[in-house]
Each structure stands twice: as C-alpha cells, then as structure tokens.
Amino acid sequence: MHIQKCDEKSAFSLINELLKVDAITKEVGKPGTDTYYKNIDVKAKYSDWEYQSFLNEHVKQFILLSENKSQYLAHLFNHLLNTLNLETDSDGHDYSWMWRNTLEDNEQTRHISGVKEYLLILLRDLSIALIKKDSNQFKVINQELNQNKYKWKIFERLSIYLSVKFLEIDLNLTNRLISNTGLYENLHTRNEYSLLLDSAFKLVSKNTQHTVYDWIEDGFDLKNTSRNMRSLKKIHLAKKILKITKITGK
Numbered sequence: 332m333h334i335q336k337c338d339e340k341s342a343f344s345l346i347n348e349l350l351k352v353d354a355i356t357k358e359v360g361k362p363g364t365d366t367y368y369k370n371i372d373v374k375a376k377y378s379d380w381e382y383q384s385f386l387n388e389h390v391k392q393f394i395l396l397s398e399n400k401s402q403y404l405a406h407l408f409n410h411l412l413n414t415l416n417l418e419t420d421s422d423g424h425d426y427s428w429m430w431r432n433t434l435e436d437n438e439q440t441r442h443i444s445g446v447k448e449y450l451l452i453l454l455r456d457l458s459i460a461l462i463k464k465d466s467n468q469f470k471v472i473n474q475e476l477n478q479n480k481y482k483w484k485i486f487e488r489l490s491i492y493l494s495v496k497f498l499e500i501d502l503n504l505t506n507r508l509i510s511n512t513g514l515y516e517n518l519h520t521r522n523e524y525s526l527l528l529d530s531a532f533k534l535v536s537k538n539t540q541h542t543v544y545d546w547i548e549d550g551f552d553l554k555n556t557s558r559n560m561r562s563l564k565k566i567h568l569a570k571k572i573l574k575i576t577k578i579t580g581k
Contacts, residue, residue, distance in 0.1 A: 495527045506535045
C-alpha cells in the first residue's frame with residue numbers, strides 16, 4: 332500500500348474505492364406472516380478486520396498528514412452518512428444507542444465490530460487529534476456535524492462528545508448544551524449529555540446550573556419512583572450533581 336506516496340487527490344480516490352460498502356438484505360421468516368422481516372446489513376468488500384486495519388493504519392495517517400485535513404474529514408463524515416443511509420430503516424432512527432451506546436471507551440465498548448462502528452471510532456479519534464493540534468478545528472468540525480444533512484443522531488452525539496473532551500474551548504456552547512435538558516430525556520443522546528454534565532457542571536454559569544436543578548425537581552415523581560424509571564434515573568443524576576456541587580463548593 333503506497334497511499335502516502337500518491338498525490339493527495341489520487342490517494343483519496345483510492346481510499347474512497349477501498350472504503351466502498353455493500354448493503355446486504357437478509358429475509359427472515361415467511362413473507363406475509365407476522366414473523367417475516369427484512370434485515371439490512373452493511374458489509375465491506377473484504378473482511379471486517381482488514382477494513383478496520385485499513386482505517387487505522389492508512390486512512391488515519393493520510394488525514395493527519397494531509398494539507399486538507401478538514402476537507403477529507405468532511406468526506407469521511409459523508410461516507411458514514413451514506414453508509415447509514417444504506418442500512419437504516421425508514422423509521423428515521425439509526426439505533427446508534429444500541430450498536431454504540433456511548434462515544435466513551437469503556438468495558439462495554441472495548442470490543443468494537445462492524446463497518447459503521449469502525450468508521451465512527453475513526454472519526455471520533457481523528458476529530459480529537461485535529462482539535463488537539465489546532466483548537467480552531469473544534470468550531471470547524473462542529474459546524475460540519477450540525478449541518479442538516481447529517482440527520483442521524485450519531486452525528487449529534489459525536490458533536491456533544493467533542494464538547495465533553497474540550498470543555499473550555501467554547502463555554503457558551505457547553506452552557507447551551509447543558510441547558511438543553513431534552514438531550515437527557517432523549518434516549519439517543521442521554522449518555523453523551525450525562526458525560527457532559529458530569530464533566531462540565533462546575534464550569535457552567537449559575538443560570539445553567541439552576542436550569543438543571545429546576546428540571547430535576549420538576550421531573551420527580553416520588554410516589555411512583557419504584558415504577559417510574561425516568562424518576563429513578565433523575566434521582567441518580569441529582570445525586571451526582573449534588574456530589575459535584577459539594578466538591579466544588581458551587
């Protein structure tokens with residue numbers, strides 16, 4: 332593989348060819364019965380292991396060494412978008428909270444698998460690496476991720492996660508995100524919102540903190556907590572916030 336020895340345009344054309352995927356439709360059950368359904372899966376043109384290795388060993392290096400990092404990163408975001416468009420059902424959900432329940436690395440997520448998760452982790456790591464080198468990339472990448480064409484929730488989740496990793500680059504954005512408690516109410520963005528709240532609550536304004544306090548207080552259903560999972564989750568969240576407040580003295 333001599334991608335780095337090509338000119339950038341030729342190299343990226345080769346990368347695009349090697350990253351192409353196919354949508355494989357599997358039918359389960361007998362058509363016309365309640366047990367029948369179609370499952371659409373995205374497969375690389377070679378093994379998953381080879382696909383992941385190519386991303387990590389060649390694509391990542393190409394982007395980091397490129398003179399047009401932002402442009403090629405945007406192309407890769409678009410590639411993930413197209414991949415999700417191939418696989419995702421017409422109900423409008425990407426189900427990313429199932430195949431990647433958090434953008435953070437932990438025991439649950441250390442064994443990644445499948446084309447879309449490989450792409451997601453590459454994009455996460457590349458975004459973090461580029462922002463570490465140049466903080467201006469934070470705004471550039473967030474603007475890209477928040478374009479209307481990126482309709483799937485995984486892009487919003489990645490955008491929130493970048494604020495988790497770089498809390499103080501844009502405190503106004505951090506305040507807006509934490510004030511948007513609907514991000515917790517939404518199952519798709521709950522984990523990233525919780526990470527941001529844990530990391531940034533002590534940094535945000537008093538007004539933002541009070542917004543969160545009021546939201547938690549309004550959401551309690553103490554008579555039915557044994558049956559109300561949302562209330563139980565909010566109680567747990569409240570305890571964490573109280574712990575943060577106690578530690579920081581805010």
